[in-house]
Amino acid sequence: MEADIAVKVEDVKMCYNMPTERVDSIKEYIVKLLRGKLHYREFVALDGVSITIKRGETVGIVGLNGSGKSTLLKIISGILKPDRGNVEINGVISPLIELGAGFDFELTTRENIFLNGSVLGFDRNFMRARYDDILDFAELRPYEDVAIKNFSSGMVARLGFAIATLVKPDILIVDEILAVGDALFQQKCEKRIAELMSGGTTVIIVSHAIEQIERLCTKVLWIDKGKQIMLGDTATVCEKYKMLGQKRGELN
Amino acid sequence: MKKKLLILAAFLLSLAFGIGIAYKFPNGYFKILADTGAVSWKFDVVSCVIMTLISFVLLWLLIDIFFDKKGYKRDIVAFKKYRFFMVDLVSRDIKTKYRRSVLGVFWSVLNPLLMMLVLTAIFSRVLRIDVTNYGYWGGYPLFYLSGYVIFNFISEATNFSLVSILQASGLIKKVYMPKYIFPLEKCCYAFVNMSLSFIAFIIMFCVYLFKGDIPISTDLFKMFLVVVPMFFVFIFALGLSLFLSSAAVFFRDVLHLWSVFLSLWMYASPIIYPLDNLSPALKNVLRINPLTHYIDYFRCVLIKGELPTLEQNVMCVLFSLAALGIGLIAFRKKQDKFILYI
Known part of the structure; x- marks a missing residue:
């Protein structure tokens, strides 16, 4: 793979086998198998999506609910393995797939920072060096020794964002997370993402806030029902996407 | 093809x-x-x-x-990156185990000693099994403890690993990490527990040494060979755990069946009774049980002061590798599908 390419997704297809009824025990499985009732409904979450992201690019992914955006992110970060197609990654990924991934809600902020670091594969010394920055950025200094279960969702989001961005990943994945914080924190996050971008980090953003995507991204991928509709520069794709949104809104 | x-x-x-x-x-x-x-x-x-x-x-x-050379290589490389995470998990498990208990970690030592008292009372006083006849030093207490340590390790390692993938669903669904970390971590945790309960054995060993029941000779140095069966049994438990943890994802029945199987397994292994006490036919049946070989090896170096035979070594290695093989193959075949079932 060429050195300046961070993520390369080629013709990816992902199907979920959804059994019409859930089979959880051996007896059920055998009974159903013998009766020939073991049907699966195939659900195609993604089909034929390809995208190449260069180092330092910021890419937005737009689409309606259930269009396969999160599935694509999961495939890129290696959580899901696609049924068909190829994914190549160049660099350290710091996934922000969802709120509170890798947190233990019983533990305190301090313990969670180190736990989350080790989940991402960083050792204690590495995290200790960044510990103060993380606390300051998340504005959680007074709550250093409070268990996370007592936090509001905004506080958890702040902490997650602070950890994921302060470890300076090569690839940062942001899934709707910016929607949780208040306006002030959102601004701070956007500033931070801009900083990372100028530092050469590749950023992938999923958001329904189309203005945000227009502000931050250099390239946008639009998927609908698992199919790739459009891939191109931000202005063109966003305009088409907004037009479709308006049309559907009028229909309803 | x-x-x-x-x-x-x-x-x-x-x-x-x-x-x-x-x-x-x-x-x-x-x-x-x-x-x-x-x-x-x-x-x-x-x-x-x-x-x-x-x-x-x-x-x-x-x-x-x-x-699948690449796949195995990737797994090993990934371990290097996630070793801190594993250490974190093990220490968290140990911390939560002793949370809110007054004696804390001492329970790991105390528990085997108390179990030993109960079983010694039953088997050596009431049922009158005398193990010193078969050349085991220190009578029933040491005999029982040495079997208990091994069996308890296997039972803890498999019981914890069984649910390890299911419990880690929150992480597996959201962050990429090699999934074998979870059963491996549980085995390490059980291994730490085993080392702690081994302290109970050492305490009793010293007691009998001072009492003069154990002959002081160079045979005692063979005790250090104990790391060999411990290593074998760890590999064996790891293979079993890999298999069980992936099976439990697809069929939750395994969770219920396993505890029944474990109690059967305990009585079918020479833990509370000596192998030599049995009829030849039963002895043959017990030889099929891998655990018999591990416990035998363990006792042989610890409380008999004998060197293990070639047969003992070969059987232990073969059973360990076979268990690891089954575990690895089953786990790697199914690990990409875990996420769809948890």
Whole structure:
């Protein structure tokens, strides 16, 4: 793979086998198998999506609910393995797939920072060096020794964002997370993402806030029902996407 | 396609090997039969089947590694990155185990000692089993403790690993990490527990040493060989755990069945009674149980002061590798599907 390419997704297809009824025990499985009732409904979450992201690019992914955006992110970060197609990654990924991934809600902020670091594969010394920055950025200094279960969702989001961005990943994945914080924190996050971008980090953003995507991204991928509709520069794709949104809104 | 053919060839090869073993050793491969004199053709068949299965699994594992060199390499590289995470998990498990208990970590030492008191009272006072007749030092307490340590390790490691993937669903669904970390971590945690309960054994050993029940000689140095069976049993438990943890994802029945199986397994292993006490026929049956070999090895170096025989070493290595092979193959085949079922 060429050195300046961070993520390369080629013709990816992902199907979920959804059994019409859930089979959880051996007896059920055998009974159903013998009766020939073991049907699966195939659900195609993604089909034929390809995208190449260069180092330092910021890419937005737009689409309606259930269009396969999160599935694509999961495939890129290696959580899901696609049924068909190829994914190549160049660099350290710091996934922000969802709120509170890798947190233990019983533990305190301090313990969670180190736990989350080790989940991402960083050792204690590495995290200790960044510990103060993380606390300051998340504005959680007074709550250093409070268990996370007592936090509001905004506080958890702040902490997650602070950890994921302060470890300076090569690839940062942001899934709707910016929607949780208040306006002030959102601004701070956007500033931070801009900083990372100028530092050469590749950023992938999923958001329904189309203005945000227009502000931050250099390239946008639009998927609908698992199919790739459009891939191109931000202005063109966003305009088409907004037009479709308006049309559907009028229909309803 | 080529892989399937190779696996078929491996099966035929190991079948020939198994039959060869039975033909070459008409007294059964397991040495112990020869000295009991009670040899039947049935046992030849059984040992032939076991040897076939073991060698087949090992050959399959080799083929699997050969065809998926990159995958295995990636897993090993990933371990380097996630080792901190594993250490974190182990220390968290230990912390939560002793949370809100006054004696804390001492329970790990105290528990085996108390169990030992109960079982010694029953078996050596009421049922009058005398193990010193068979050359074990220190009477029933040491005899029981040495078996307990091994069995407890296997039972803890498998019980914890069984639910390890299911419990980690929150992480597995959201962050990428090699999934074998979870059963491996549980085995390490159980291994730490085993080391702690081994302290109980050492305490009792010293007590008997001072009492003069254990002859002070160079035989005592053979005690350090104990790390060998501990290592074997760890590999064995890891293989079992890998298999069970992936099976539990698809069939939750395993969770319920396993505890029943464990209690059966405990009584079918020479933990509370000595192997020598049994009839020759029963002894043969117990030789099929891998745990018998580990416990035997363990006691042999610890409380008999004997060097293990070649047969003991070979059996322990073979059972460990076969368990690891089954575990690895099953786990790697299914690990990408875990996320859809948890």
